[in-house]
Amino acid sequence: MTEQRWAPTFAGLVAALLCTFTAVGMVIPIIPKLVTDELDGSAFEVGVTFTVSGVVALLVRPYAGQLAQRTGCRRVMLFGAVLVVATAGLYALPLGLAGLYAARVLLGVGEAMLFMAGSLWTVSLAPQDRRAQIVGFYGLAMWSGFALGPVLGELVHRAGSFEAVWVAVAVLPAVAFCVILGLTDRVERGAAVSRKLLPRSAVLPGVSLACGSFGYAMVAGFAALAMTDRGVAHGSVVVSAFGAAYVTVRVVAGRIPDRVGALPVVVFSASVEAVGMVLIAFANDLWLAALGALIAGGGFTLLYPALALITIDAAPAAERGAALGAVTSFFDVAIGLAGLIGGALAEVSYTLAFLLAAGAVLGSLYAGTAAARGAPARDPAAA
Known part of the structure; x- marks a missing residue:
């Protein structure tokens, strides 16, 4: 088309x-x-x-x-x-x-x-x-x-x-x-559709997205509180920095997964996000925390497009709708779990909470790598 x-x-x-x-x-x-x-x-x-x-x-x-x-x-x-x-x-x-x-x-x-x-x-x-x-x-x-x-x-x-x-x-x-x-829908419909709500093709990409989402949830929920606890004002800047990097990288570099493949993007994105989370974990001033958030947000933003690409390639046509829905649902699960676990750890130490998030993000690297290697090779000539 x-x-x-x-x-x-x-x-x-x-x-x-x-x-x-x-x-x-x-x-x-x-x-x-x-x-x-x-x-x-x-x-x-x-x-x-x-x-x-x-x-x-x-x-x-x-x-x-x-x-x-x-x-x-x-x-x-x-x-x-x-x-x-x-x-x-x-x-x-x-x-x-x-x-x-x-x-x-x-x-x-x-x-x-x-x-x-x-x-x-x-x-x-x-x-x-x-x-x-x-x-x-x-x-x-x-x-x-x-x-x-x-x-x-x-x-x-x-x-x-x-x-x-x-x-x-x-x-x-x-x-x-x-x-x-006012739009014209030319999408094929009425074909046989699998009744699976969690297709196998969605499991590893979903786990990878869930792990990567821990970083986002921790920044959104606890970054400002962590800065306040450390005596640093204007902690909301950290959250804004994550969001700014998320949007900017998605707009500027959004085609990278298509050009280099999903696997390198998953490895790079998860590694970069984890580094950003570690910086926030130990930051005692606003600028270092904001730098960590910029790095983490820039890493996280390409994770979903890369994982969606893996899911689309791996899912049979009859399972594609459920597979994409299931992968997105893993994000919701991660946000809920991160809020509960992060809140409990924050009572002990914000540093510990952000280090846990960094570890979870590295889990995204392993699950995403396994998902990418298990997906069929892409055929550029395919429609």
Whole structure:
């Protein structure tokens, strides 16, 4: 497929994903206020609220991938966008904590369906020699939405009210729905689809992604706290440095896995991320910690495109939807485990917590290497 044919469709998918996940991100700073100020809830109930959507998305992703293969990516994405719009309506209704939990369940289903169907659509569009780059750009749209959404949500809330936020959270996925509606889905559908929710082709890439994600989770959850504990101000700069490197390297070097192969990228990415985590573990000033975060973020960012490439090459066509969904689900599992384990270790020593993350990241190197060596050789002439 020529670039003139696939590029506009891919741009539409990126725009739809960005709109949807900006809406998802908008409620991140708002829900704690809603739970504690309006619903008389506790900090624990705030945590439950966020956990609910993550767990549901984790469970639904493999099913969503299978459904997209059976019925069409466009149809599944449209339904996912409708569910995210409906989530905003539930936020607005005076149903208490039970209604909020129901909204988060609906959100988990909607975002899983939209993201996974879009992933399969993206894979089908991308030329084989650019698959890692295009899949990486697609994922970057989600992360950009998560980064932009909280800032936008805080601004809308300050300028208006909770209701103003709910309106914005409904409008954005509605825009995504309209964008998707205008796209033409030429992805083959209706073929035999495996019922496996954890295909063998997803296990090692998923384990590798989970190990690499420990570093991201540790920086996001504990870097600022570690700096404060060491008497260093402005610890949030460390988190920002990780994010800046993540985005910059993905944009500038996103085609490297396609050009040199997935295996060298996995080895390099995991090694570099581990070095960054060690620097943060022992950093007693902001600049060294920020340098470590830049190195770690730059390493981590190409890990997912490389592992997605391995999974696509290894998975039979009938398992591809479930395989991509399962690999992405390993990320969610890792974030949850890293939060629990990292929190427990941080009570003893932040240095120990970040060193554990560095060790976990090296586990990504071994699992990813095994996955790459077990995948079939790529045929550049294949469609």
